[in-house]
Amino acid sequence: DGGITQSPKYLFRKEGQNVTLSCEQNLNHDAMYWYRQDPGQGLRLIYYSQIVNDFQKGDIAEGYSVSREKKESFPLTVTSAQKNPTAFYLCASSRTVWNTEAFFGQGTRLTVV
Amino acid sequence: AQRVTQPEKLLSVFKGAPVELKCNYSYSGSPELFWYVQYSRQRLQLLLRHISRESIKGFTADLNKGETSFHLKKPFAQEEDSAMYYCALTRGSTLGRLYFGRGTQLTVWP
Numbered sequence: 408d409g410g411i412t413q414s415p416k417y418l419f420r421k422e423g424q425n426v427t428l429s430c431e432q433n434l435n436h437d438a439m440y441w442y443r444q445d446p447g448q449g450l451r452l453i454y455y456s457q458i459v460n461d462f463q464k465g466d467i468a469e470g471y472s473v474s475r476e477k478k479e480s481f482p483l484t485v486t487s488a489q490k491n492p493t494a495f496y497l498c499a500s501s502r503t504v505w506n507t508e509a510f511f512g513q514g515t516r517l518t519v520v
Numbered sequence: 521a522q523r524v525t526q527p528e529k530l531l532s533v534f535k536g537a538p539v540e541l542k543c544n545y546s547y548s549g550s551p552e553l554f555w556y557v558q559y560s561r562q563r564l565q566l567l568l569r570h571i572s573r574e575s576i577k578g579f580t581a582d583l584n585k586g587e588t589s590f591h592l593k594k595p596f597a598q599e600e601d602s603a604m605y606y607c608a609l610t611r612g613s614t615l616g617r618l619y620f621g622r623g624t625q626l627t628v629w630p
Contacts, residue, residue, distance in 0.1 A: 514563070
């Protein structure tokens with residue numbers, strides 16, 4: 408099944424711990440994105456990457472970090488500095504950063520207790 | 521700054537009734553507008569984009585630059601249209617990142 412795979416689907420962590428969310432795509436897309444989805448707030452961009460070894464901050468990057476060592480992978484780390492990490496996280500990709508049709512993963516629901 | 525506004529958080533209609541999901545935007549340049557849809561337990565996916573000027577699943581949306589709107593319309597709603605709908609904007613030929621509205625949850629009653 409091609410597309411974008413996010414894992415795990417549900418994730419629980421203790422407050423103060425860093426946690427890494429996985430995002431893999433086999434669409435050969437150059438651009439990848441991480442969004443945070445909160446009820447009533449739509450999707451807000453955390454980080455995006457135009458190409459391997461490059462990434463840029465989005466609107467709410469504080470408390471998050473990413474890497475893009477491989478074209479197909481764009482993991483997101485939620486650090487202890489993120490004040491309100493409990494949320495639904497969506498990963499997306501597009502053919503290029505100027506090709507605006509985004510393909511989304513199924514999402515990861517992170518709960519910090 | 522660009523902004524996408526979806527004034528209705530929830531919208532309910534009966535099957536067979538017309539439906540219109542509102543979207544207004546603010547951007548001084550030439551935006552590209554999109555509607556994305558998320559059905560229950562499915563991933564978010566593109567429904568339509570204004571540059572294609574197409575009808576998908578009976579839905580259409582016209583970009584009105586004068587009113588800065590991109591409302592989504594369907595003349596006869598079906599139960600399977602029940603979903604969360606997001607309006608999104610990108611800044612034309614510049615960076616392809618999407619700016620999303622807050623979403624409208626559409627419920628179509630039988």
